[in-house]
Amino acid sequence: MDVSVFGSGYVGLVQAAALADVGHRVLCVDVDTHKIEQLNQGVPPISEPGLSEVLEDNLHNGRLAFSTQASDAVAHAELLFIAVGTPPDEDGSADLSHVLTVTRQIAALMEAPRILVIKSTVPVGTADQVLALARSELQRLGKAHLDVRVVSNPEFLKEGSALADCMRPDRIIVGCSDEHTRNVLGQLYAPFCRNHEKLMFMDNRSAELTKYAANAMLATRISFMNELANLSEHLGADIEAVRKGIGSDPRIGYHFIYPGCGFGGSCFPKDLRALLHSAQHSGMPLRLLQSVSEVNDRQRQLLFAKLQQHLGELQGKSVAVWGLAFKPNTDDMREAPSRYLIEALWAAGASVRAYDPQAMDECRRLYGYRPDLHLCATRDDTVQDADALVICTEWKHFRVVDFALLAGKLRERLIVDGRNLYDPALVAAQGLRYAGIGRRQVQPTAQSK
Template sequence: MKIAIVGTGYVGLVTGTCFAEMGTEVFCVDIDKNKIEKLKQGIIPIFEPGLDEMVERNHKAGRLQFTTDLSSILNEVDIVFSAVGTPPDEDGSADLKYVLDVARTVGQNLNKYMVIVTKSTVPVGTAKLVKKTIQDELNKRGLSDLKFDVASNPEFLKEGAAITDFMQPDRVVVGVESEEAKRLMEKLYKPFTLNNYRIIYTDIPSAEMIKYAANAMLATRISFMNDIANMCEIVGADVNMVRKGIGADARIGSKFLYAGCGYGGSCFPKDVKALIHTANKLGYKMQILEAVENVNEFQKNILFDKLMKYYNNDIKGKTIAVWGLAFKPKTDDMREAPSLVLIDRIIKAGGKVRAYDPVAMEEAKKHHLGDSVIYAKDIYDATLDADAILMVTEWNEFRLPTWEVIKKTMKKPVVFDGRNIYNKEEMNEIGFDYFGIGIK
């Protein structure tokens, strides 16, 4: 079986590589010439644990190829996946420009039956739009009777654990509207079925909706716990104890109940916004999701607010160590990272930042945060002469620092822990002031 994956980003590259690993012949396609050239040379454009070795192995075996020209390989494949970006437009809606560009290229070059699958996260109704776009192009070419199918196969992988998530999925969702398309998708996913992973077949609108509903539910859990955490602080409760107490209820479950300094990344913020926007357009108001967004905006500022309160609203000239820049550990993705909001506010308030992240510093530099930000060599270097530490991304290497060394280098030993990874009593015992989220 041969497939093409159009869009070689976090999702496309992982998807293509994992299908190649299962024995499928894969063309990874991207319009970014530089990216494709680098991939051909074995240079992986993103940080994702385990991906480089897997790309190299499959590329060498000839199962994984890279190209910038979809039209040149299109009619060799049985299935085309579209895994291009769907960034938010100014009004929060998903920008379908790239998805429809791919559909047009397919329609302009298609000469035989195939299934065009959308893997990108797209609003309900996009498959119809993709189908119409392809059909319009076929009509222009006088090929209105050429048969093709569209399908929806949203992706649920998490950056940082993308390969495991793809190879050992909780479930795979496939939205189809014809038996022929279903048969082809079953063939492609057979190795997963043989390994007892669950493939759920649905109609196309339901598949498109499942992805948004899943991300909206996860974002809701985060904002809900952040709201509870803020209330815990007011009433003198400890959110970690509350988390364990409610997580023990099998109906609630213990996962995804951590309070923190807000969610970020390329998915939750944009998908929540897009769902709200789609609903508004159709005359419905998603009241819970609007609150989820508002709580998250509030929460991204919470470490800054705590810092200001500690320093009586004046951090002019103070040096703030920021530990962690990526929106979560094990990725270099800086999209919508809470660290960006924090750093911006520190600088605007006249503070200086010494930032450190194990892998995201190059990505962070692309955000041009200004001369008041110094990128440190490691966490210790970041705390040099610092008036406070803000723990923003819970990388493993931040979990057990040698506090005695850090205390000596800092001007004032105080930690604002945005991910609740340290223990208040222990920190106080070694002479640090400590502030977590939702902790007395």
């Protein structure tokens, strides 16, 4: 099938690559000329496992192309995916201006019936709004005879495994109201349903709400565990033991019950705020989810608070930070816990020595060159002349470390572990002070410096 995708960000690019990889002919358009030039050379603007190889293969085989011309995309295919950004407004609502702009462009360029597939994360009712706008524009332009249909097809990708999630989805949610559209989307997604049927058809509003509900549920699990972790620490319990105890119940399971320093990224915080805004606007405030958001806001200040608790005055201190991305296997620092920590340290007069396997360039783009930020070549370089070490991201190669080496390097012999990677007793045995999230305190046993 011929498919066009508007937007080459995380969602649009991964979706385009996955569709091309199963044999569809995909044209992806974006207004960013430099990005399109890079993509046509097989260079993705994001760090995502496997994406470079899939791009290169499908560009070479002619199944995937990139353009800046919206007219090419509208002429190319009946199926037009809208995968542009919906950034948050100041009040937390989703900004639909990019979605509506693309809708107007499509209507202006249409010369035949088209199906608009909304892949962007949008509030409930957006598909109705897009359909009304498209029909209004067609009417204004004297093209009311052209049929336009709108589908809600939310994404459920996890950064760091987005391509794998797209190629092997748990479910494919499609909101539509007519048999023709069902048949077209069924044909499109048939290659992804070879083992068993993953397509779930429903109305547009239910599909739109499903996306927000899924992220809200996962965010709730995280904030719930963070609340329990803080209580565990206060009561002298160990959240790791509690986590294993409750996770063994199959009704609960182990997914998203790891306590930490708060959730970040491009989805959970933004989508939670958008859902809260929509609910408030409709007169149905969501008190539980409001608390989930507030818990996360507090949790992202916890690493700085633990440093203050153990070090006191932070003016002039140097802090090593392992991990800048909001999660492993990505370079995305949007609302990352590291940013809240780093900015609080700077405000307190401390300097930062940081390392991340993927997000160093992104960190430099965000903060530029400044004397209180040192981006180091390796994780071990960060602890040179540092007073304390903070773990912000659970990258795999942070899991095994030489604690004796750290004890000899860190001036204050302190590790603040925002991801509970280490056994407090093992750390303490090397004379290091350890502060995890909800872990029982163990006093250092080795001789101090």
